[in-house]
Each structure stands twice: as structure tokens, then as C-alpha cells.
Amino acid sequence: MLGIGDDAAAWQPSRGRLSVITTDALVEGVHFFAGEPDGAAVGHRAMAANLSDIAAMGARPLLATVALGVAPWVTQAWIVAAYRAMAALAARHGARIAGGDIVRSPVVSFALTVVGDVSRTQLKRRDGGRPGDVLAVTGPLGASRAGLELFRHDYPAIEETQRAAARAAFATPLPRLREGRWLAASAHVHAMMDSSDGLSTDAGRLARASGCGALLEGVPVHPAAEAVARAAGDEPLAYALHGGEDFELLVAVAPRAFGHLAARYRAHFGTPLLPVGRLEAEPGLRLDGGAGRRDLAAAGWDHLAALEVNGAR
């Protein structure tokens, strides 16, 4: 009811629903290339990362705020393109940018906050998983990591379809908001989070939060990740396990309900709900890549480990 231009934005929360809030920052040289020419792509990714966290709660997004750090190299056109991309992606999911702050900064940075809401019965946390639950994701993994690789090096042998899919997964990822709300409506979905920091990191987090361990097996590697990893001399499964930024949802589903839920999911969305393993009572993360189980170290992106700071997230 009151947006940009006053000290704060105001809105009327829906009666009987919980509010949710998330914040996620992107910094030049860390999350996107220094001097990145495409403001729209950066804005899109910044909003997608935040909306994905809203999706992971089973919520719908309502509004966003944007704190933008503007470096000397940035043009007004770049900023406008970034804002338009953020606003467009938010609008596609029913939300709008309600406020912000623009400050000078030596590097470009985006700190976005998104507020959403969800009915109390549909809120999905990451700590509700149980031993035996099927772990599944809303799409094959590794394409974003492949796209990043293509921005670094050109591999002319890769066919155009895979090339385009990888680049799109990296530059314009789509948050799984509809999928998140659909999955949240099922009581058989015990836990949900997004896989944005890499499956090895995020499955470990979900398992730990749920007081379990996890076995990963049959992890679905995106065809574009297969193609690019092979061209780059990398292991395709490593892209899927550790690449991150895929913005798929990761769910823990009651094992007896999984078949029926996956069939309904496929019928509704036209894409499969893909098993990636299961929760186990024994703590720790294990991988069965076809040649037996081995312990798996999380190698995705962990902000706190990277900074050696604890207890702040």
C-alpha cells in the first residue's frame, strides 16, 4: 500500500498466514565477473537466488528490497537493466520491489531481501526429514556450473543445444516457486530446501538439520553438464554434486509415498521429481556412484566455511 519514496514500505499481511523473509547478496568478482557487461543477467540471478529461498519454504513472494552498491565503472543503463530484470522476475511470481538503497561502492554489489507468506500448515523447514526418506530434486544438476565453465572457456565441439542450456542455467536460472508450493502442500514432504550451494553441501545440511545422515546415489547429471565437463576434462558428477547455483529444490519424502507423489508431480509439471538418494540414521554423507559407498566431503559453496566464521548463519 506504500512503496518506494517514504522511509519504509508498508503492506497489509494476509490474515492467518505466516510471513517469511530471506536475504542473499551478490558481489562483483565473487558471484559475478568484475566488469560484467550484462546488468540484466546479474539482476536476474540476484533475484532468482532470493526467490529460490522463498520457494524452499513453500511460500509465495510478496515484495523485495534491494540494496545496491554502485561502482564507478557502472553506467546508468547497466543499473536500469539490472533493476528491470529484478522487477520482471519478481513480477512473474507476483511480487514487486518495494524499496531500496543505492550507495557508492568500489565494487558492484546486490543485497536483496524478499518477504513472502505461506499458510502455517504448508511451511516447510529443512529439519523435518526422517531416516528412510527419499531425497529428490526438481531437476537434473550441474548445468549452472557448466554454464560458468562456458563463460570462462569456449569449447567449440559442444553442440548448441547443450551450450544454450548451460548458459541459461548459469545466467538466468528460474526459481522453483510453483513447484515449491505444490510440494509444500503434501504432508509426505517432510523437509525442503533449495540446492543452491551444491547438492553435497545442501543434502548434508538437510540431513544434519534432521538429525540424520544421507546416502546419495543415482544423482541426475544435466546433459549440458555431461557435455561441458567431458569437454573440459572434468568429472560430470562433480558438477552435479558440488557445482551449486542450480536453484532446484531438494525434498525429503516419506518412502512409501514417493512413487505416487512423483507420478502426480510429473503429471502436473511435465518434468520428473528425481531421486538422488535417501536419508539414513547414521550421521554423515555418503555417495554410491555405482562402485559401492564412500564417504563424501561437502565441496559446494559454504559461506561460513569460506570465511571461517561460525554461528552467524
Add this chain to the structure above:
Amino acid sequence: MLGIGDDAAAWQPSRGRLSVITTDALVEGVHFFAGEPDGAAVGHRAMAANLSDIAAMGARPLLATVALGVAPWVTQAWIVAAYRAMAALAARHGARIAGGDIVRSPVVSFALTVVGDVSRTQLKRRDGGRPGDVLAVTGPLGASRAGLELFRHDYPAIEETQRAAARAAFATPLPRLREGRWLAASAHVHAMMDSSDGLSTDAGRLARASGCGALLEGVPVHPAAEAVARAAGDEPLAYALHGGEDFELLVAVAPRAFGHLAARYRAHFGTPLLPVGRLEAEPGLRLDGGAGRRDLAAAGWDHLAALEVNGAR
């Protein structure tokens, strides 16, 4: 009901109240000194700036999120001190830090978002002022600018009381949350905002939003601003008009109600509600410094003017 550790934090909004949200960023080298040794002071200021915007709506703060950019020079102790200061100031006003993001960055940056709530009848906007309204502030101005000056240069002749007041106004400003809610309860307060960007800038904004102009006269200069400005060879009134970061509230009050409201305010808080001028039908901003009226150019901090970006705030 769900805080740090999941994809998003969740809370139950109070029935029948509006939610408000604000975001404000501080960047090293712009809003605080590069290599600033005192993490607690920076954290405090970052939270104060955001809480002040909540105060300006007549709202109470509920929760905050923090996106922190961490530069290589920062120690874990510095970050912990900053977080503790943010959490302590929030807690003093009934709010808590509910989530965040920590990212690597070449410079330290804080992007905070605070959510609050307010009853629909008490929400104060900046566009409700009317010609003839008395403009008033919750405290004398310019002390923060004086404190900044003292961090840059030492002026041994200034007495310790003023020195301490100036440093505190700059380093640990106190948002006027109780004052904001008290003022918001009066229907005679037609408009309210905070004066964080400098009175000349903010009075101009309130007047413009209200479709008016403004005359500033009798602007109360903080004694510490008087002392430091004189020592530095500056004009004390300029500190009060253009210094910014004072985090006092600026209100437009029905003229016939002002005397009674100010008396009640003084009785309640023990400090005066200080007139700084009035709204006028004629657009523009004017100053009467005792020697007649002159047009006044806004010379406080304007993020957008500084960046030459329009339409984004």
C-alpha cells in the same frame, strides 16, 4: 518462530497491523572509515540507520536481516563485535536478527533490512503535510557532523563534554523509536520522516512529497556542533542544516495543536520538540537565519543525486 538456519525466517504477523520494511546499506570508505577498528560502532550505526526509518513510520521493529560483505582485513572478532552491536541495539527495541548472508567482498559492507509493524491508523507518511504546519525535530542537529569532524582532526580546545557528545552522536546514534510511536499516535502530526540525510535535504523532501514548500527558521544547533564548527572554522548552522546522520525525527504538526503537543512531548520525554520552521504553499525551500529569507539549496546527502540515477528510490 523460525530463525537463522533455514532458507528463510518465518514469523506470525499481528492481526490487524500493517507490516513495514526498510533497507539501508553502509559501505567501508563511504559511510565509515576504511579499516575502521571498531566493528561494534559500525554495526551499531548500521542498525540505528535502519531502525530510524522504522521510527519514522510510527512503527515498532520486529526483526532484521543482515547481508554482510567481509573484506580480507576483517577479523572474526571484528565481525562478532559488529553482530553483537547490531543484535543489542535491535534487542533494546524489541527486535532480533532473524537471518542473513555473509559474502566475501573487497570492502566491508552492511546491507540491513528491518521489518516492523504499525496499526493502520498510526502509520505516518511523509506526504501528509499541509501549508502552515509547524516543522519540528526531536533534538538539536549537527552533532553527528561534529563527531565526524573530531574523528578527522583533533581540536584540543573543545571541552570534554562537547567532545564526548559529538563522538557519541556520530558513533552510537540512538534511533527515536519511542518518540516515533508517541508522535504517530497524534492525529495532529500530519507527516513524519527521519532527518538522516540532513535537514535541508529532508525538509525539502517532506515539503515536496506534501505538495508544499518550506521555510526553515530558528534551526536548533547542537551545542557540540557549535563548539566543533567554531574550532574548525565552519559555520555551525551548516552542520545542523546539511550534516545529516542525526537520526532525529522531523514532523509536520497542525499549527494550532503544536503548543499543546510540544508541552505533552516535553512532559513525557523530558526533552523538547523543537520547531525548525513551517510548511508554506509556495514550492521550494527557504531559510531565515535572522537576516531575512533566502532560497536554500539542499546540500545534505542525496544518494541518487550523488549517482545521477533517477527513479530508483
